[in-house]
Amino acid sequence: MTAATTVHRPSGFRISKRVLPYLLSLPALLVCIGILIPFLTSVVYSFQRYRLSQPWARQFNWGDNYISFFTDPKFWNTLEVSLLYAGITVVLELLLGLGIAMLLQKRSTLNNFISIMLLMPLMTAPALAALMWKLMTNPGFGVLSYLASLIGLQDFRWASSPSTALLTVVLVDIWVYTPFIMILLLAGLRSLPTQPFEAAALDGVPRSFVFFRITLPMLTPYILTATLFRLLDSIQQFDIIYAMTQGGPGDTLTVFQVEAYLNFFQSTNVGRSAALMIILWAITYFLSNIFIKNWLRLRERARGQA
Amino acid sequence: MHEKEKDLIDAFLRGQVDRRGLIRGLGAMGLAASTAGVLLNLGQTRALAADFDWQAHKGKTIKLLLNKHPYADAMIADLDNFKQLTGMNVVYDVFPEDVYFDKVTAALSASSSEYDAFMTGAYMTWTYGPAGWITDLNEWIKDPAKTNPKYAWDDFLPGVKNSCAWNGKPGGALGSEDAKQWCIPWGFEQNNITYNKAMFDKAGVKVPGSMDEMVAAAAKLTKDVGGGVYGIGVRGSRSWATIHPGFLSAYANFDQKDLNVSADGKLSAAMNTAESKAFHKQWVQMIQESGPKDWSTYTWYQVGTDLGAGASAMIFDADILGYFMNGGTNKMAGQLAFAGFKANPAAKAPTPNIWIWSLSMSNFSKDKDATWYFLQWASGLDHCLFGATKMDFVNPVRQSVWKDEVFREKLNKSYPGYVEMFDASAPGASIKFTAQPLFFDLTTEWAATLQKMVAKEVPIDEGLDKLAESINGQLKEAGLG
Numbered sequence: 103m104t105a106a107t108t109v110h111r112p113s114g115f116r117i118s119k120r121v122l123p124y125l126l127s128l129p130a131l132l133v134c135i136g137i138l139i140p141f142l143t144s145v146v147y148s149f150q151r152y153r154l155s156q157p158w159a160r161q162f163n164w165g166d167n168y169i170s171f172f173t174d175p176k177f178w179n180t181l182e183v184s185l186l187y188a189g190i191t192v193v194l195e196l197l198l199g200l201g202i203a204m205l206l207q208k209r210s211t212l213n214n215f216i217s218i219m220l221l222m223p224l225m226t227a228p229a230l231a232a233l234m235w236k237l238m239t240n241p242g243f244g245v246l247s248y249l250a251s252l253i254g255l256q257d258f259r260w261a262s263s264p265s266t267a268l269l270t271v272v273l274v275d276i277w278v279y280t281p282f283i284m285i286l287l288l289a290g291l292r293s294l295p296t297q298p299f300e301a302a303a304l305d306g307v308p309r310s311f312v313f314f315r316i317t318l319p320m321l322t323p324y325i326l327t328a329t330l331f332r333l334l335d336s337i338q339q340f341d342i343i344y345a346m347t348q349g350g351p352g353d354t355l356t357v358f359q360v361e362a363y364l365n366f367f368q369s370t371n372v373g374r375s376a377a378l379m380i381i382l383w384a385i386t387y388f389l390s391n392i393f394i395k396n397w398l399r400l401r402e403r404a405r406g407q408a
Numbered sequence: 409m410h411e412k413e414k415d416l417i418d419a420f421l422r423g424q425v426d427r428r429g430l431i432r433g434l435g436a437m438g439l440a441a442s443t444a445g446v447l448l449n450l451g452q453t454r455a456l457a458a459d460f461d462w463q464a465h466k467g468k469t470i471k472l473l474l475n476k477h478p479y480a481d482a483m484i485a486d487l488d489n490f491k492q493l494t495g496m497n498v499v500y501d502v503f504p505e506d507v508y509f510d511k512v513t514a515a516l517s518a519s520s521s522e523y524d525a526f527m528t529g530a531y532m533t534w535t536y537g538p539a540g541w542i543t544d545l546n547e548w549i550k551d552p553a554k555t556n557p558k559y560a561w562d563d564f565l566p567g568v569k570n571s572c573a574w575n576g577k578p579g580g581a582l583g584s585e586d587a588k589q590w591c592i593p594w595g596f597e598q599n600n601i602t603y604n605k606a607m608f609d610k611a612g613v614k615v616p617g618s619m620d621e622m623v624a625a626a627a628k629l630t631k632d633v634g635g636g637v638y639g640i641g642v643r644g645s646r647s648w649a650t651i652h653p654g655f656l657s658a659y660a661n662f663d664q665k666d667l668n669v670s671a672d673g674k675l676s677a678a679m680n681t682a683e684s685k686a687f688h689k690q691w692v693q694m695i696q697e698s699g700p701k702d703w704s705t706y707t708w709y710q711v712g713t714d715l716g717a718g719a720s721a722m723i724f725d726a727d728i729l730g731y732f733m734n735g736g737t738n739k740m741a742g743q744l745a746f747a748g749f750k751a752n753p754a755a756k757a758p759t760p761n762i763w764i765w766s767l768s769m770s771n772f773s774k775d776k777d778a779t780w781y782f783l784q785w786a787s788g789l790d791h792c793l794f795g796a797t798k799m800d801f802v803n804p805v806r807q808s809v810w811k812d813e814v815f816r817e818k819l820n821k822s823y824p825g826y827v828e829m830f831d832a833s834a835p836g837a838s839i840k841f842t843a844q845p846l847f848f849d850l851t852t853e854w855a856a857t858l859q860k861m862v863a864k865e866v867p868i869d870e871g872l873d874k875l876a877e878s879i880n881g882q883l884k885e886a887g888l889g
Binding site: 242 | 513846
């Protein structure tokens with residue numbers, strides 16, 4: 103059988119059909135190894151007492167880094183802030199992105215132009231966007247501070263006050279990433295079949311019913327995809343928060359990435375930094391699993407298999 | 409070169425003619441200042457070459473990692489002289505400060521041999537030294553075969569030189585007998601007052617002579633100058649950089665410390681004493697009443713630009729920051745003045761904590777001897793004089809440069825009070841932190857606590873007690889406490 107199942111190529115070079123799949127998947131395997139090496143290295147580091155400034159003290163401490171995090175109130179603050187930030191930004195961006203996508207759903211030159219213009223924040227590097235917002239919120243000359251003063255918000259402290267810092271960085275995140283959700287959902291809306299909407303129009307079905315019973319269910323796979331992408335990104339937010347506040351004031355915005363960055367580059371504490379990153383990985387893995395399972399279930403339901 | 413000009417320059421280099429006489433003489437010979445400068449440098453290069461075999465590493469190339477800074481600009485502007493003197497080539501990468509230290513950490517932690525020497529701060533060497541990333545420079549400084557007899561190691565300001573030397577023991581005194589010279593000081597910063605004279609006159613405020621006076625003066629300036637101007641600019645970002653300038657300089661003036669070192673070498677937090685709490689209360693009150701509204705995002709950059717733009721009336725920060733704001737295209741250029749600051753009325757003199765831009769040698773350098781040739785040239789008297797008199801090498805680390813008439817005259821002409829400020833505080837200038845490897849962890853947490861206090865998230869007493877508790881925990885965990 104093996105002799106009979108060979109692929110004949112004009113050059114005379116023969117590859118066994120049994121070997122061919124392995125050869126074809128070799129690049130993917132190499133990429134996989136390329137991903138796994140740093141990941142596994144981080145796992146090993148996370149179980150070590152490893153500070154670059156004390157190389158002589160490097161040793162396996164097994165779960166000590168994790169235990170010290172789980173018993174430290176600062177870690178729970180980091181977890182809370184990270185989840186809060188991710189939750190608020192994703193929900194608001196989803197609502198805004200969906201609203202804008204609905205408004206631009208109808209194909210027209212103006213709508214196409216507006217959707218391209220709305221993509222501009224997405225083309226700005228998040229760190230630059232943060233610096234731009236830092237200037238706009240400057241209490242002395244910032245345009246947003248001026249506008250806030252017009253509506254009676256004198257001395258509004260934006261990112262420099264613990265009570266408004268989260269709100270400020272969330273606003274920047276929304277400004278940068280809402281277009282991402284918008285463009286994904288716009289593509290989804292424009293690809294929906296027209297028949298259900300035409301039938302609903304003929305039957306005189308109210309718009310709210312069409313939205314909740316037809317548009318939203320059909321759009322759910324797109325919404326889940328957009329939410330998953332943004333959630334993974336948002337929970338790992340670094341640039342905007344670090345550029346605007348460095349994690350402050352106090353510990354208001356010490357999200358995972360900021361803490362891990364400071365642990366590594368400032369404290370040269372490789373072990374703790376790696377442990378933080380592994381915990382973050384576990385959280386994102388868990389969240390993505392939930393989303394992917396739901397997405398698959400919906401897809402099966404759409405095919406009539408559920 | 410014409411013989412007369414050559415003779416005059418040689419006489420200057422022998423010390424028979426002073427700098428003023430040299431410039432006057434060269435002018436009389438019809439030479440423009442720039443030509444005179446070139447001739448002087450050539451003469452200096454000849455003089456250096458006469459005493460020492462500068463050509464020992466001819467043909468070699470070394471690579472530097474530099475921070476974008478006027479000190480680096482001064483060095484680059486003088487680099488041709490080094491190349492001519494040694495026959496060596498120098499290449500370099502320059503990075504802005506935002507990413508500079510990450511780049512250094514990345515290169516050194518990867519044991520990269522790409523860079524032979526780099527700019528650093530003394531605090532950083534408390535990490536790099538024990539990690540084995542940089543070389544103890546005593547080996548070269550003390551070797552007469554490798555160091556120019558005219559290098560004059562004793563010419564360096566003692567407080568600055570000692571601040572770059574540490575024995576590697578947590579809590580070990582800087583500059584101790586057994587200390588390793590982890591870096592060579594190059595240029596430094598004292599933290600003092602730079603103020604807007606017109607604003608002070610308008611508000612009828614005198615230069616503060618104590619912490620009480622500073623708090624009161626800042627409040628009065630905020631109230632009386634008008635136009636949204638605030639009284640005092642100090643750093644406030646969630647970073648070690650918030651603690652080390654004005655804050656620690658004033659704190660140290662009250663004899664307060666960051667850490668205690670016990671007889672057995674164990675470290676413990678020292679910032680929750682009654683005196684420290686009283687100082688923190690004053691500092692926090694000053695920021696709340698008279699600091700920038702978004703103080704918690706303030707780095708040196710915002711502190712400086714506000715002063716230069718006329719948005720603040722004074723700063724308690726690096727003197728060279730004030731120097732730069734008094735020049736260039738800044739709105740307040742030429743209107744700023746300088747003063748040393750003594751926070752404690754009972755103290756004899758100011759005690760500024762200092763930042764030292766220094767030069768370190770990478771332990772992974774492929775040719776350390778050649779690299780040392782560059783380091784001793786860059787920190788040598790001739791280059792320091794060149795940077796100080798011709799460029800903006802503001803706070804050189806050599807005593808003889810501070811005695812140089814041309815340099816002092818340059819400062820007196822455009823920077824009133826700068827020399828007096830320097831002279832008053834230089835004897836007490838040194839690093840006031842305890843040398844230990846957790847420096848960045850502890851100071852960042854201190855800055856975060858200060859932010860919470862200013863935001864009234866935590867009472868000062870409670871905040872300092874919690875900070876001390878947390879620091880003690882970290883020190884124990886790291887085997888230092």
